[in-house]
Amino acid sequence: MHKIATPDFAASLPEDMPRPLKVNFVISKDLKSKIFHDIFKRYLQFDPALLEVTISEQPVDGAHVHHYHRPHLETELKAPAVVTVHHDPRDVDPWLEPRKFWAVYRQTARIVCLNSLQVDDLAKEGLTNTLVIPHGYDDIIFSKEKKTFDPGRKVNIGIVSKRYDRRFKGDAYIFELVDRLDPERVRFTLVGAGRSLDAARMREMGFEVDVFEFLPYRLFGDLYHRMDFLLMVSTYEGGPANLPEALASSTPILCTNCGMVPDLIRDGENGRILSGNIRDDMAMLDAIVDNRDGAADALFEGAHALQTAITWEDVIALHIRMYAEIVAETQPA
Secondary structure, eight states: OOBOOOHHHHHHSOTTSOSSEEEEEEOSSOOOOHHHHHHHHHHHTBOTTTEEEEEESSOOTTOSEEEESOGGGOSSOOSSEEEEEOSOTTOOOGGGOTHHHHHHHTTOSEEEESSHHHHHHHHTTTOOOEEEOOOOBOTTTOOOOOOOOOTTSOEEEEEESOOOTTOTTOHHHHHHHHHHSOTTTEEEEEESTTHHHHHHHHHHTTOOEEEESSOOGGGHHHHHHHOSEEEEOOSSOSOOTHHHHHHTTTOOEEEESOTTHHHHOOBTTTEEEEOSOHHHHHHHHHHHHHTGGGHHHHHHHHHHHOOOOOBHHHHHHHHHHHHHHHHHHHSOO
16 A cells, blocks of 8 residues: 655645656666665555656666665766665675775765765765665554563563674674673574574573564564664664664664664663673673663663654655755756
């Protein structure tokens, strides 16, 4: 079913904006990305009177804007062009070598960043036609439900991400942490392909673990409600999408300072920002697990009271405004 934009939103758009706006999502090469599939599906379900999306490997004629999602596979963009920075520019993966991006970024009308750290990194290269539009959450699936600390049950720490051989999701840190936690006080919920390997190791160390390598997305709301904290300790991130999902579920986040963290996390309120050095972080984490001086209660309260994430409908609305601005700028005087 199509999601219909609110009358207020539609009325706030420029009167001379083409309706529908015809936007071409250019994927450059069909690599069967589930992440892209899930994101694009939301745009395809939006109000067709306002937005018409075409997905193709090569740019198509007739679009008002061409939005590239794998720009490092291109040498020349079809104008007017937009790109989204889906990755962390600080990532050392050769596939994401910065030199592959800068030249094509300079051909764009806008560069969409998922977070302000990306804006800062691009500004150092003289790329300033940026704006931040983060990942969103699905307000049909995720809802606020305040958590409470119960000393009679184990604290449930969730990890929601695919397991990567590159270990940039913080695997070393995770097991340094697990090695220091008490199985009588903590249990884990792991979600993502490959996480059964981690679950087996955690169980050998005496922990209770629920693991879901593949879980229907409609069940993710309940998943976060069962967690006490989300643990996200990546070295590099563009998002990740689990941050807004957790925040929309009143789940505090224990995280390293990458991706959308500086924009979404208020340290000490809806989460704690970790140093990435377990020796420096352990006293803080122990206090949270034991609710020492109300450390966990404060985070539960803050995560429920604050809402720093936005919905996917908000995300799409921000994109439509951007597309409309670009069309207005490129129309003949």
